[in-house]
Amino acid sequence: MDDRKLLASIRTLIGEAETADDCSMFDLGDGKILVASTDMLHETTDFPKGMTEFEMGWMSVAVTLSDIASTGAAPSQVLVAVGLDSPERLYPFMEGAVSCAETFGAKVAGGDIDSHKELTAVTTAFGIVDKSVYCRRSGALAGDFVCVTGIPGRAQAALDGHDEFRQFLLTPNPQVFEGQKIAHAGASSMMDVSDGVVISLYDIADASSVGIILDGTSFPLFEESGYAKTCFLYGGGDFGLLFTASGDVLSRLDIDYSVIGRVVDGDSVILDGEILPRKGYAHVWGDA
Secondary structure, eight states, rough: HHHHHHHTTTHHOOGGGGGGGEEEEEEEESEEEEEEEEEEEHHHHHHHOHHHHHHHHHHHHHHHHHHHTTOOEEEEEEEEEEEEEGGGGGHHHHHHHHHHHHHOOOEEEEEEEEEOOOEEEEEEEEEETTTTTOOSTTOOOTTTTEESOOOOTTHHHHEEEEEGHHHHHSSSOOOOHHHHHHHTTTTTTEEOOOOOOOHHHHHHHHHHTEEEEGGGGGGSSSSSSHHHHHHHHHHOOOOOEEEOOHHHHTHHHHHTOOOEEEESSSSOOOOOOEOOOOOOOOBBBOOO
């Protein structure tokens, strides 16, 4: 079983809306929405070998800020809870966490520390967004363009030993400022691609009750090769934003992005006439 199937098993307990996106939302009643997201990272399963504590702290905050970015919100506060196998690791870890938060306009406002068999971090971030531009996975409409920021696949290549891309894996930059511009321009849906492009496309397609047809000639690849294409489609660990928007919205958008397909009626993600498998990064228990 993977994490998506496990999450589905508790939807009736928690609620469909509460489990539909990476962020929770709270209507503040004044035209503003408070968004919140939380993530847990373990050293043995989530931090690649050779990472410094500073890089672990940076990544821990970055993954949560990326969720905030996908709503179009401006991040405000981050809480950091750290389980430590050695107390000396806390200071450099928190240096990285604080540096990442401040780089993207947020503040580390508290947290918790405890002993643990391995370094484990739980980060919770909050942000504010205008209700009129708040983005979710749902909302994509047939006819919309499918777009992505950045060059997904480089983090996976780094995991595979391509050290020239290691910075994109170890100190990723959440697309916080880009997310705000995408939302204010009027995107119909948005999420990040940290689990991979294809699985994220299926998340949007499922939430919006649509299909997606990709144009393989327009993928932003780190090199022209089948390997780069596979990394782009299925690799995890990148923090670009995947979004859908009309042509009118795109004409108002002043950030770098690539149009990689169109939203259509249907329920599949299709490339070159073939339905792509639902594959990407996942936490797995037993046989998935």
